[in-house]
């Protein structure tokens with residue numbers, strides 16, 4: 001592979017913003033990729049994938065390059081040099097790459113790869129937490145989470161079928177495969193930008209990881225029900241639930257951020273989804289009005305996001321232990337409060353995109369043991385591990401609220 005100056009510089013600029021100005025990687029890349037209209041999909045792919053790779057392996061590469069944060073521009077080039085050398089790419093004779101110590105880089109890589117926090121490129125506290133919570137499993141899971149994510153589509157069955165979409169994309173030379181056990185999913189055989197296709201613009205699919213598609217399935221949404229998606233965000237799962245409801249019944253999508261619900265409505269229009277009503281949670285009244293009114297409630301809880309490191313590698317550097325403590329407290333509150341919206345005999349799904357037991361099964365176990373959870377029982381629990389599934393890490397539990405006894 002020959003390195004092109006403007007693509008390498010665009011990568012360095014992106015890394016500068018992500019590492020030194022604490023900007024979010026996906027937002028930075030979105031902007032960088034707008035910079036030059038002449039860039040083709042390979043050029044864009046190079047910038048995005050190289051940036052994500054260097055973000056993913058920041059600690060390992062910095063250790064090999066012997067550089068410390070904040071990274072000066074020459075040091076960002078040193079990180080890039082490590083990336084290129086380890087990927088077998090010939091270093092050009094530009095002044096930024098003078099005196100590259102290729103053999104030393106490979107030697108240090110071999111030496112540091114013996115220690116997990118360097119090999120998997122993790123802050124000390126996160127490596128310790130992973131081992132504390134997952135024991136021996138942590139090795140395999142963090143290795144899987146450091147792999148690049150596949151691109152998976154969820155077919156919008158309100159507008160097309162899996163087969164028709166697969167054919168339509170094949171006509172554009174976008175090859176996909178179905179995934180056994182994921183009835184609405186198509187996986188891209190090769191990473192490409194699908195957002196520019198008419199099929200996307202016409203709402204025939206959304207990009208949604210295969211594990212995430214399990215949530216609506218376990219919720220088992222049916223036409224005619226009243227369902228509350230209590231942490232709906234921009235609606236990835238709401239749209240799936242609505243398509244399973246065939247646009248019949250009522251789906252109430254809530255979040256504390258109006259901006260996210262506005263985006264949800266925009267996506268719903270593209271998807272031809274008509275049965276979603278959005279409500280901003282700006283006071284406890286919003287929840288109180290719905291007490292015991294929903295057939296099903298989904299709490300897709302805010303979490304550490306440790307299960308989705310494949311697609312958000314910068315979370316390794318942005319997460320803080322204090323945030324984890326506060327998010328666990330929020331999860332506990334949401335279980336206590338939002339479970340009240342489930343009607344007797346109805347169901348609650350609690351899900352996270354984390355693999356930490358303290359955000360998952362331990363939260364549910366503690367809820368069931370509290371006064372607020374005494375009427376619920378656990379029907380099903382899926383701990384989706386990235387090493388086994390090949391997709392994101394998720395936790396999904398299905399709980400049922402008991403029917404009211406005749407006397408009550």
Ligand SMILES: C[S@@+](CC[C@H](N)C(=O)[O-])C[C@H]1O[C@@H](n2cnc3c(N)ncnc32)[C@H](O)[C@@H]1O
Pocket residue numbers: 230231232233234235236237238254255256257260281300301302303330334353
């Ligand atoms: C895991 S994300 C949801 C993703 C979304 N369900 C999807 O499928 O695209 C969690 C969401 O919870 C929201 N949130 C945070 N605190 C909340 C609260 N107290 N009540 C409701 N939603 C909250 C966040 O704004 C965020 O959108």
